[in-house]
Each structure stands twice: as C-alpha cells, then as structure tokens.
Amino acid sequence: MSINALLTGQRVRWAAWVAIALLLLALPFITEAVLGRSWVRIIAVALLFVMLALGLNIVVGFAGLLDLGYIAFFAVGAYSYALLASPQFAVHWPFLVLLPLGAAIAAVFGILLGAPTLRLRGDYLAIVTLGFGEIIRVFLNNLNRPVNITNGPQGITLIDPLQIGGFSLAQTHSFAGLTFSPVHNYYFVFLLCAALSIALSLRLENSRIGRAWVAIRDDELAASAMGINTRNIKLLAFAMGATFGGVAGGLFASFQGFVSPESFQLIDSIMVLCMVVLGGMGNVAGVVLGAVLLTALPEALRYIGPLQQRWLGHVMVDPADLRMLLFGLALVLMMLMRPEGIWPARRRIVSAPTENPHGG
Amino acid sequence: MDIFAQQLINGLVLGSIYALVALGYTMVYGILGLINFAHGDITMVGALVALTIVQALSAAGIPAPVILVLAGGGAMIVCATLGLSIERVAYRPLRRAPRLAPLITAIGVSILLQYSAALIWGKQYIAMPKLLEPAAINIAGAQLTTLQLAIFLLACTIMAGLLWFIKASRMGRAMRATEQNPDVAGLMGVNTNTVIAFTFILGSAIGAIAGLMIVLYYGIGHYFMGFMLGLKAFTAAVLGGIGNVGGAVLGGLLLGVIESLASGYIGDLTGGVFGSNYRDIFAFLVLVIVLVLRPSGLLGQHSGDRA
Numbered sequence: 001m002s003i004n005a006l007l008t009g010q011r012v013r014w015a016a017w018v019a020i021a022l023l024l025l026a027l028p029f030i031t032e033a034v035l036g037r038s039w040v041r042i043i044a045v046a047l048l049f050v051m052l053a054l055g056l057n058i059v060v061g062f063a064g065l066l067d068l069g070y071i072a073f074f075a076v077g078a079y080s081y082a083l084l085a086s087p088q089f090a091v092h093w094p095f096l097v098l099l100p101l102g103a104a105i106a107a108v109f110g111i112l113l114g115a116p117t118l119r120l121r122g123d124y125l126a127i128v129t130l131g132f133g134e135i136i137r138v139f140l141n142n143l144n145r146p147v148n149i150t151n152g153p154q155g156i157t158l159i160d161p162l163q164i165g166g167f168s169l170a171q172t173h174s175f176a177g178l179t180f181s182p183v184h185n186y187y188f189v190f191l192l193c194a195a196l197s198i199a200l201s202l203r204l205e206n207s208r209i210g211r212a213w214v215a216i217r218d219d220e221l222a223a224s225a226m227g228i229n230t231r232n233i234k235l236l237a238f239a240m241g242a243t244f245g246g247v248a249g250g251l252f253a254s255f256q257g258f259v260s261p262e263s264f265q266l267i268d269s270i271m272v273l274c275m276v277v278l279g280g281m282g283n284v285a286g287v288v289l290g291a292v293l294l295t296a297l298p299e300a301l302r303y304i305g306p307l308q309q310r311w312l313g314h315v316m317v318d319p320a321d322l323r324m325l326l327f328g329l330a331l332v333l334m335m336l337m338r339p340e341g342i343w344p345a346r347r348r349i350v351s352a353p354t355e356n357p358h359g360g
Numbered sequence: 361m362d363i364f365a366q367q368l369i370n371g372l373v374l375g376s377i378y379a380l381v382a383l384g385y386t387m388v389y390g391i392l393g394l395i396n397f398a399h400g401d402i403t404m405v406g407a408l409v410a411l412t413i414v415q416a417l418s419a420a421g422i423p424a425p426v427i428l429v430l431a432g433g434g435a436m437i438v439c440a441t442l443g444l445s446i447e448r449v450a451y452r453p454l455r456r457a458p459r460l461a462p463l464i465t466a467i468g469v470s471i472l473l474q475y476s477a478a479l480i481w482g483k484q485y486i487a488m489p490k491l492l493e494p495a496a497i498n499i500a501g502a503q504l505t506t507l508q509l510a511i512f513l514l515a516c517t518i519m520a521g522l523l524w525f526i527k528a529s530r531m532g533r534a535m536r537a538t539e540q541n542p543d544v545a546g547l548m549g550v551n552t553n554t555v556i557a558f559t560f561i562l563g564s565a566i567g568a569i570a571g572l573m574i575v576l577y578y579g580i581g582h583y584f585m586g587f588m589l590g591l592k593a594f595t596a597a598v599l600g601g602i603g604n605v606g607g608a609v610l611g612g613l614l615l616g617v618i619e620s621l622a623s624g625y626i627g628d629l630t631g632g633v634f635g636s637n638y639r640d641i642f643a644f645l646v647l648v649i650v651l652v653l654r655p656s657g658l659l660g661q662h663s664g665d666r667a
Contacts, residue, residue: 060460066460116648116652117648117651117652119652119655120651120655121655123389123393123395123598123602124598124602124651124655124656124657126395127594127595127598127647128647128648128651130591130644131595131643131644131645131647131648132644132648134591134640134641134644135641135644135645138638138640138641139641142638266591270467273460273464274464274467277460277461277463277464278464281458281460317479318478318479321475321478321479321483322475322479324471324474324475325471325472325475325476325479327471328467328468328469328470328471328472328474328475329468329472330468331464331465331467331468331471332449332450332465332468332469332472335454335461335462335464335465335468336450336453336454336465339454339457339458339461340457340458340461
C-alpha cells in the first residue's frame with residue numbers, strides 16, 4: 001500500500017468517525033422529532049445497557065467465565081448511589097464522589113464473588129454466580145427489618161439527580177438555540193460514559209491483560225504454563241466487569257430517581273448475557289450492537305397492540321404476552337441463523353515474523 | 361423435636377419432587393453439556409396440562425385414581441412430545457455451535473413456553489380441584505399425609521427405576537456411552553441422535569410427573585411456576601454433581617431438607633431478625649459452600665484440568 005493510499009484510507013476513516021460522532025450528537029433531537037420523547041429515553045437506556053453488556057463481555061467474552069448473576073453488580077452500584085444521595089439516610093453526597101465510590105464497591109463485590117469461585121469451571125461457575133445474584137436481590141428485598149437499610153420491596157425514591165458543579169441534569173437548559181430537556185442531558189452523559197467504556201474495552205482487548213484473559217479462556221492450563229497468574233487475572237476480570245456494572249448502576253439510579261429490587265432480577269442478568277452472546281461474544285462492536293438491538297426490540301414490539309387493533313379490528317392477544325412470545329422466538333431464530341452471534345469476533349492470527357521485511 | 365420431624369418430612373417430600381426435575385437437567389447436561397433452561401417450563405406445562413385434565417374429568421364423576429392416571433399420562437405425552445420437538449428444533453442444529461449458543465436458544469424456548477402458557481391458561485393462579493381427602497399418619501409427633509407418602513414413594517420408585525434402567529438396559533448403556541464420548545459411541549454403532557432424543561423424552565416425561573405432584577401438593581398452578589422450580593432443581597443437580605444421575609437424587613433430597621429445616625428454624629435461631637423470607641437463599645448458600653469445598657459437586661467425578 002502506497003503512502004498516498006494509506007493517507008486517503010486514514011482520511012476516509014477519520015471522516016467516518018466524525019460522521020458517526022455527529023450523528024450520535026444529533027440522534028436525540030432527530031429521534032424526538034421522528035418517534036417522540038419516549039424513544040429518547042429508550043436510547044438513553046440502551047446506552048446504559050451498552051455499558052452493562054461491555055462489562056459482562058469482559059467476564060464472559062474475554063475471560064470465558066460464564067456469569068449468570070451479573071445484574072447484581074448493577075444493583076450494587078445503583079443502591080450505593082441511591083443510599084448516599086437520597087432522603088433514605090438524609091445524606092446527599094456529590095455525584096463525582098459517588099460514581100467512583102459505586103464503582104469501587106461494585107469491584108469489591110466482584111472480587112467477593114470471584115475469590116471463592118476461582119476453582120470452579122464452566123457451568124458450576126454459572127450456577128454459583130446465579131445464586132450470588134439471587135442472594136443480593138433477596139437481601140435488598142428484605143433488609144428493611146430489623147434496621148431499615150434498603151426500604152425493602154418499596155425501594156428507594158427521591159434519589160438526587162446528577163449534578164456537576166451547579167449544573168443539574170434534571171433541569172431544562174437552552175444552549176445554541178437547542179432545548180436540552182433532562183432526558184437529553186442524561187443521553188449525553190450516558191453517551192460519554194458508553195464511549196469511554198467502548199474505548200476502555202478496545203484498549204483492554206489488545207493489552208497484556210486482555211491477551212491474558214483470552215489465553216485463559218482458550219486454555220487455562222496452557223495460560224498458566226506461559227507464566228500468567230491465572231488467579232489474579234481472573235479476579236481482575238470479575239472486578240473490571242463489576243466496575244462497569246457499578247458505574248452503570250449509579251447512572252441508572254440517578255436517571256430513574258428510584259430503585260427497587262424489581263429491576264435486578266435473574267431475567268435481567270439473562271438479558272445482558274443475551275446481548276453479549278447474540279451480538280457476538282468477545283467482539284466489542286458486536287456486543288454494542290447486541291445491547292442496542294435487544295433494548296430496542298422489546299420496545300418496538302410494543303406497537304403490536306395498536307397494530308392488532310388496526311389490522312384485525314380488535315386486540316386478539318394480550319400485547320404484553322405477545323411481545324414476550326415474539327422476543328423468545330427472535331432469540332431462538334437469531335441464534336439458529338447465526339450461532340456465532342450477529343457480529344462475531346474475528347480470531348486474530350498472529351503469524352511469526354517472516355524473513356521478508358515487507359511481508360505480512 | 362416434633363418440629364424437626366415435621367420439617368424433615370416436608371423437606372423429603374419437596375426434595376423428592378426437586379430430584380425428579382433435577383434428573384431431567386442432569387441427564388441432558390451429561391450427554392450434551394447443555395443447561396436445558398426450558399426444562400423447568402416443561403415441568404410447568406406438565407403441571408398445567410394435568411391440572412386441566414383433572415378439572416375436566418373431576419366434574420364427570422370418574423373415580424379419582426383413574427383421573428390421576430389419565431392426568432399423569434396426558435401430561436407425560438404432551439411433555440415428551442414437547443421435549444422431543446424442542447430438541448429437534450432448537451438444540452440439534454446447534455450441536456456443533458459455540459457453547460453458549462444453545463444456552464441462548466434454551467432461554468428463548470423458556471420464554472416462549474412461559475408466555476404460550478400465559479396465553480393458553482391465563483396469568484392467574486389456577487386452583488386444583490380436591491380429588492381425595494388425604495388422611496394423616498402420626499410419626500414421631502409429626503404429621504405425614506397419605507398424599508405426601510404417595511408422592512415420596514412414587515418419586516423414589518421412579519428414581520430407582522431410572523437408575524436401574526441406565527445401569528442395566530441396552531438403551532441405558534447407549535446413554536452412558538454417548539455421555540462418555542458421542543463420536544466413539546457413534547462408531548460403536550450407537551445412534552447418538554436417537555439416544556439424545558430419547559433422553560429428552562425421558563427427562564420431560566419424568567418432569568411431567570413432577571409437575572402433577574406439584575399441583576397435587578400445593579393445590580395451585582401458574583404459568584411462571586416452572587422458573588423457580590427449575591432453578592432449584594438445577595441447583596440440586598449441580599449440588600449432587602451435574603451429569604450424575606445418583607447425584608441429582610441426592611442433591612434434590614438434600615436441598616429440600618435443608619430448605620425446610622432452615623426456613624423452619626432461622627426465625628428462632630436469629631431471634632426473629634431473619635425470617636423465612638430468606639428461605640430461597642439457603643439453597644444457594646449451601647450450594648456455594650459445597651462447591652467451594654468440592655468443586656465438582658457431592659458425587660461428581662473430579663475431572664482433572666484436562667477433561
């Protein structure tokens with residue numbers, strides 16, 4: 001490839017990146033104009049799920065540790081934020097303290113889960129992580145007695161919105177002729193966090209640690225023979241994945257203003273896992289695609305009720321049930337058609353350096 | 361003492377039902393290495409089919425034992441057909457796919473079954489008509505109803521029969537061979553596709569009986585009842601050592617007993633701080649402890665680092 005072509009190639013790539021960035025910046029306004037404000041909310045939630053799926057991708061996709069209780073870390077992050085920024089304990093810590101704190105607490109929980117399970121393989125690990133998720137949820141549900149900590153099934157309300165300096169995200173701001181309602185503000189914060197997560201995932205993937213994870217996934221024995229400290233590296237995967245979940249949880253709590261154990265059930269863990277596997281396990285772009293698709297698909301299926309009304313004259317089947325039916329069907333069909341995921345990871349084949357200096 | 365005996369009895373009866381469902385998980389896992397997430401929901405379908413048959417027939421004045429046999433038979437046929445078709449449609453095409461792909465289709469099938477059931481039977485709890493008035497027997501200060509006794513004995517008979525079947529019959533030997541190595545089993549003249557299909561039929565039929573037992577025992581059915589049941593049964597299978605049929609039996613009974621005893625005693629032991637609303641946790645706590653000490657379950661064979 002000549003220098004010139006390389007330059008044009010790079011220029012095209014830059015142009016593509018700028019176009020994508022502009023599109024993402026304009027997306028909430030376009031969405032609001034075309035589909036209405038509820039869809040702005042949905043894409044904001046989709047960005048949260050992108051972060052969650054990327055976090056789980058570190059554990060399942062990179063390190064090959066099947067985790068069926070991942071939503072617990074999301075819950076830990078959300079509740080850490082909710083407890084320290086709500087009338088529950090009458091403390092209102094600033095967001096910039098709580099976000100790293102929530103991430104750190106989630107990471108500690110990740111290590112707590114990881115440490116006793118290091119010896120477990122494959123599906124034994126899956127069921128223990130599942131149990132861990134359930135244990136966290138049952139505690140959240142019941143820790144309103146004898147001392148009221150989590151307020152039980154009612155959950156915690158009136159959580160402080162995000163506020164950075166004097167700038168509150170819960171207010172409507174006007175800037176450069178555009179009106180930024182709260183949901184727009186959150187969209188941009190989530191977009192920033194999701195972009196950071198993507199960048200972090202991509203950097204991790206090609207780092208020494210990332211390669212160690214993949215080595216453990218492919219063959220743990222060989223990896224340890226090559227001098228990888230499998231214990232620490234596996235714990236790091238749990239902690240790192242949990243951190244993503246914790247940050248997303250804190251953002252979620254402030255965005256909703258309300259958390260309850262209802263939001264952190266096994267089906268949510270499974271949903272995040274579906275995003276990872278369906279999108280293409282181990283491939284960052286695929287996982288992002290999976291998260292966006294699986295957040296949008298159930299929402300889009302909401303239109304089935306009105307469609308039945310229009311086409312059949314009356315609502316034949318309860319739209320909520322039909323929506324779940326179609327969702328289950330979609331999972332099966334997508335997996336049957338593309339078992340590797342929609343956008344599978346490309347196996348990087350590293351060839352030994354050849355004699356030819358221009359080779360490769 | 362009588363509380364202890366009572367909880368022990370309740371636990372053994374509940375545990376025998378868990379064990380029946382766990383058998384379905386463990387047999388499929390042993391042969392395919394797949395967590396058949398839909399198995400709990402197959403049990404749910406069995407329970408609701410049985411319930412419907414009982415509802416339809418109990419009004420007609422047919423004697424109760426006949427109704428129960430018909431309900432059990434009907435549920436077994438429906439579940440076996442269901443298990444067979446799920447294997448054919450959702451799992452067989454993915455047999456050589458990456459390990460997690462069939463897990464996702466299993467989750468999809470589970471959702472499909474739950475919401476199909478919600479469409480057919482509705483989302484409310486369905487009450488089981490009372491067929492028999494079970495008599496109570498007093499043992500060591502605890503009450504054992506004839507229904508509990510019947511459930512326990514039938515479950516034990518089925519489990520013993522299955523263990524014998526796998527150990528002694530021709531098909532059982534084929535199942536064990538397929539479990540050890542499907543390719544070599546195929547070379548030895550075992551039709552592995554038939555064996556796998558048969559495993560699904562067997563597991564689903566046993567699940568159907570467990571479903572009938574559940575609606576008899578608790579008196580209600582629900583479209584979502586398979587979820588927690590499946591979770592507990594899978595936990596039981598892992599506890600005993602997944603892939604090991606004897607382990608599933610042991611794990612199921614143990615789980616039932618632990619759950620009953622723990623939820624019966626925790627309130628007294630902690631001075632009322634923790635109530636029986638923590639009962640679902642015990643299963644998992646025990647599981648974590650057992651697996652930390654014995655990473656392959658109680659009866660699981662220790663596989664080296666090279667499986």
